[in-house]
Amino acid sequence: MTKPLGTKTGLAREGVRALRERFRHGALEGFLKHEVIALLLSYSAPSACGAQAVSLTARFKGIRGVFDADPHVIQKECGLSASCAVLIRLVRELCAAYLLERVIGSDVIRSPKDTLDYLAYTLSGERVEKFLAVFLNAKGEALAVETLHEGTVNQTAVYPRKTIERAFKHNAAGVIFVHNHPSGDSTPSTLDRQLMATLERAASAVDIMVHDHLIIGRNRHWSAIENGRFAAAPRGIGRVAAAKESGNN
Template sequence: MSFRHGLPEHERGVIDAALGILGRYLGEPGALFDNPQAVRDFLRLHLGAEKTEVFAVLYLDSQNRAIAFETPFNGTLTQTSVYPREIARAALGHNAAAVIFAHNHPSGAAFPSRADEALTVTLKAALALLDIRVLDHLIVTGSEAVSMAEMGLL
């Protein structure tokens, strides 16, 4: 269930319009993800206000153009189970050369936990065997998105 369901109809309309505009700009196949702020904005709009943890994957081609954006795992208020096998299968299915991971922290704390760091290491190692690069893992809240790559954690 999306966070938009609990909002008044006029607010849902504004958010849906913003997502549509940003989706046409970034979320459609072929959009170039070479601007870190645009990636942050895209992810904040999609994940920032979710009430439970949602893990997302942006699949990219060799030129960092979008192939697909998916939210394969949904969890509880404080955690989400993520399965590397399923991410690898989807990446191969999309013929992705690279991925960007993201998940939200409903608590509002935009800092990676030790578990987030360990998961990223595991995912990066699994995908490296398939020659798929992990470009980043962002922790998203309603007000910000923090890059683990920029923090030196990749």
């Protein structure tokens, strides 16, 4: 049975030491959710990390919710210090940077898992809409991933000219467009479909292949290729991912 983390005001010194020893010997295996957060916070506020970890994981329903939460909210509602909030944000951003390094230079079309993992990690918990482009070379390898717009994604906000200019900057032969739905529902709206058509026409006019348009929701994504949107791009990321998932069943 897991021992209590400590008093209501924090984690006893021996409790912090025990958590760190458990991690050294077995990573996070067997850790409860609040213990994971307590271990992290112990490097910034060891005297209060136990109670704060319990409060955070209860308020935000787990580790994922804690890392997706607005740092200002977790400070205000859970009494975290600024340094603890920065530490949580730093770990999240480090994970994103690690995942992005796995994407750049990889064959996004034939092996889309790393790209989908990165997009899901960075977008599924976002509270605002973001529009991204994954620029590819002629081999389908990722050259860059750029956020082109934040806020409501529509035809007036996402300018085709800017998208094409960035593609030229990277000497890209292809592109995958991506945006998220903060609601968690990845189903495309009428405006989404209009945007896809506008961007596809703009890219086609300068011989840039649109390999897919992805919409990231909560725990799922929608792929234009997988749903028959871009018949001219037979190697879309969504279609390859769907085929691999089907083959594993």
